[in-house]
Amino acid sequence: MWSFLLFLPALLSKVAGAPQAPQWSFNLKNTTSGVIALEAIVVSPTLVVFLDRIGDDPLQVNNHSAWGALWDLETSTVRPLDVLTDSFCASGALLSNGSMVSIGGDPSLFPGNPAGLPTGNNAIRIFEPCASPSGDGCTLFEDPENLHLLENRWYPSSIRIFDGSLLIVGGTHVPTFFYNDDPANSFEFFPPKESTPRPSEFLKRSLPANLFPRIFALPDGGVFMVANNQSIIYDIEKNTETILPDIPNNVRVTNPIDGSAILLPLSPPNYVPEVLVCGGTATDTIDPSLLSSQTPATSQCSRIQLTEAGIKKGWEIEHMLEGRTMPELVHLPNGQVLITNGAGSGFAAIHSIADPVGDSNADHPVLTPSLYTPTLPRGKRISNKGMPTTNIARVYHSSVNLTPQGNFLIAGSNPNFNSTPTSGFPREFRVQTLDPPFMSMERPRILSMPKKLKFGSRVTVPISMPRSLKGSDIKVSLMDLGFSSHAFHSSARLVFMDATISRSRNTLTFTTPPSGRVYPPGPATIFLTVDDVSSEGAWVMMGSGAPPPVLE
Numbered sequence: 319m320w321s322f323l324l325f326l327p328a329l330l331s332k333v334a335g336a337p338q339a340p341q342w343s344f345n346l347k348n349t350t351s352g353v354i355a356l357e358a359i360v361v362s363p364t365l366v367v368f369l370d371r372i373g374d375d376p377l378q379v380n381n382h383s384a385w386g387a388l389w390d391l392e393t394s395t396v397r398p399l400d401v402l403t404d405s406f407c408a409s410g411a412l413l414s415n416g417s418m419v420s421i422g423g424d425p426s427l428f429p430g431n432p433a434g435l436p437t438g439n440n441a442i443r444i445f446e447p448c449a450s451p452s453g454d455g456c457t458l459f460e461d462p463e464n465l466h467l468l469e470n471r472w473y474p475s476s477i478r479i480f481d482g483s484l485l486i487v488g489g490t491h492v493p494t495f496f497y498n499d500d501p502a503n504s505f506e507f508f509p510p511k512e513s514t515p516r517p518s519e520f521l522k523r524s525l526p527a528n529l530f531p532r533i534f535a536l537p538d539g540g541v542f543m544v545a546n547n548q549s550i551i552y553d554i555e556k557n558t559e560t561i562l563p564d565i566p567n568n569v570r571v572t573n574p575i576d577g578s579a580i581l582l583p584l585s586p587p588n589y590v591p592e593v594l595v596c597g598g599t600a601t602d603t604i605d606p607s608l609l610s611s612q613t614p615a616t617s618q619c620s621r622i623q624l625t626e627a628g629i630k631k632g633w634e635i636e637h638m639l640e641g642r643t644m645p646e647l648v649h650l651p652n653g654q655v656l657i658t659n660g661a662g663s664g665f666a667a668i669h670s671i672a673d674p675v676g677d678s679n680a681d682h683p684v685l686t687p688s689l690y691t692p693t694l695p696r697g698k699r700i701s702n703k704g705m706p707t708t709n710i711a712r713v714y715h716s717s718v719n720l721t722p723q724g725n726f727l728i729a730g731s732n733p734n735f736n737s738t739p740t741s742g743f744p745r746e747f748r749v750q751t752l753d754p755p756f757m758s759m760e761r762p763r764i765l766s767m768p769k770k771l772k773f774g775s776r777v778t779v780p781i782s783m784p785r786s787l788k789g790s791d792i793k794v795s796l797m798d799l800g801f802s803s804h805a806f807h808s809s810a811r812l813v814f815m816d817a818t819i820s821r822s823r824n825t826l827t828f829t830t831p832p833s834g835r836v837y838p839p840g841p842a843t844i845f846l847t848v849d850d851v852s853s854e855g856a857w858v859m860m861g862s863g864a865p866p867p868v869l870e
């Protein structure tokens with residue numbers, strides 16, 4: 319009798335199919351991206367900008383194929399953006415006043431493209447803050463004659479820095495066959511801080527596999543950079559470069575040998591910065607005729623703490639569950655890092671190595687994401703337990719973004735020239751979300767939030783919390799959702815804020831970071847995570863919302 323009762327719950331759940339604990343899942347949208355989402359950035363609580371190259375994407379605008387689009391997160395529908403210049407392989411970020419700036423791109427006009435378009439490699443494209451949830455009336459602004467970069471850049475990186483402007487780093491002047499052989503070895507700013515770019519020894523030294531440098535704004539205002547297998551801290555105010563240790567074991571991590579990198583969550587009171595670099599390939603040669611689509615990618619992750627002691631210690635090594643080239647690392651609101659996309663072998667770029675698969679330089683797509691838990695001991699941080707497997711390859715030219723809703727939007731992939739391939743990997747227009755378990759649970763809610771928040775201020779907001787949550791672990795994160803391009807999420811940032819919940823569990827009080835060095839002033843999304851269940855994000859303006867300084 320007793321034993322029967324003891325087993326009854328287990329029996330019932332089997333027989334009656336009682337609800338299972340929610341799981342991670344991939345969910346395919348019944349609509350497509352219209353353009354290849356090779357660059358993607360969340361620009362409002364409901365909108366994502368996708369950018370592609372000039373080509374023959376199915377989405378039409380003004381009687382031609384579009385290469386820009388606005389994805390509506392609420393309806394999963396897409397509307398075209400009429401882009402003037404070729405945004406192929408560009409970068410971008412949000413400024414302190416909320417405008418999104420896309421910079422650089424491709425200078426050449428591909429066969430069959432509308433003739434006479436201005437080149438994209440010195441382009442500055444501005445998407446002003448869009449108040450319409452569906453993007454009505456919101457467009458990209460371009461004025462190529464009067465508004466352009468100081469130096470031509472294809473494959474540059476850009477991040478928002480402490481004064482709310484963009485630091486723009488590296489790239490190549492013209493399209494390259496495989497690696498950087500016409501480099502823009504310089505830094506510049508938008509809005510500009512001077513009339514000529516700043517030369518960089520680091521960019522020279524890290525040639526030729528140094529496209530899309532992985533760069534991070536540090537909480538003291540410095541900028542950490544990784545390119546090829548080298549790293550530095552750049553002091554913007556003094557214009558000096560300090561050399562840091564190489565990535566160990568000959569592993570290279572920037573295009574065309576793409577690993578990814580992320581600034582781990584920053585926590586009060588000291589906001590000690592740590593950077594994690596994962597994937598890429600260990601290789602001595604970059605001669606494409608000697609490289610194969612079957613060359614295994616590395617499973618190596620390297621982590622460094624950017625303090626005096628940490629730098630002395632150097633990079634610490636750990637390993638992903640598989641090798642990955644072109645993975646992407648993306649923050650979760652709870653401080654974990656999603657490792658997704660990419661391939662188990664080969665390289666970035668298109669049809670340039672000895673034995674491409676179709677036109678793809680990479681093969682063996684990795685279809686199961688992993689999670690990285692920064693706070694666990696080394697060797698225990700990476701797991702794919704409970705993670706789902708997709709059947710959609712996301713290799714070169716794919717993107718992933720944390721959305722303000724709290725799940726991941728995954729799109730793009732196109733390791734091909736401007737045509738539909740007969741073999742290899744398709745031009746991918748399918749869009750998926752990767753949904754954490756909390757997407758199908760009762761979640762805490764932030765009921766209202768001021769539109770603007772001052773640095774170093776205490777803020778109390780109303781919340782609701784499901785009874786099912788004990789409330790023993792409270793995390794409040796201030797996040798920049800980043801700009802996804804070429805296996806790197808530039809400007810992505812998570813700053814934890816000291817927070818408490820009232821005894822009645824209906825208000826949350828948190829303290830914003832002390833300055834724009836810890837969180838560069840500009841748009842942010844605030845998530846409340848209770849016992850690992852995250853709320854939807856609240857979209858705020860961190861700082862005054864004023865435009866960044868302009869050159870007098």
Ligand SMILES: *[C@@H]1O[C@H](CO)[C@@H](O)[C@H](O)[C@H]1NC(C)=O
Pocket residue numbers: 348349
């Ligand atoms: C796609 O799915 C949504 C619900 O997510 C539904 O409202 C819509 O009608 C579907 N559209 C098509 C074309 O099936």
Ligand SMILES: *[C@@H]1O[C@H](CO)[C@@H](O)[C@H](O)[C@H]1NC(C)=O
Pocket residue numbers: 380381
């Ligand atoms: C688009 O093409 C149609 C048919 O060729 C033409 O009538 C129309 O004027 C064109 N519209 C624009 C904006 O060029």
Ligand SMILES: *[C@@H]1O[C@H](CO)[C@@H](O)[C@H](O)[C@H]1NC(C)=O
Pocket residue numbers: 547564565566567568569
């Ligand atoms: C970094 O690359 C350079 C040459 O490309 C090589 O000489 C050096 O040994 C590498 N560093 C490490 C730590 O592997």
Ligand SMILES: *[C@@H]1O[C@H](CO)[C@@H](O)[C@H](O)[C@H]1NC(C)=O
Pocket residue numbers: 413415416417444446447509865866868
């Ligand atoms: C934000 O600043 C940029 C750079 O100065 C400017 O181009 C843009 O128009 C500004 N946007 C708003 C909404 O003020």
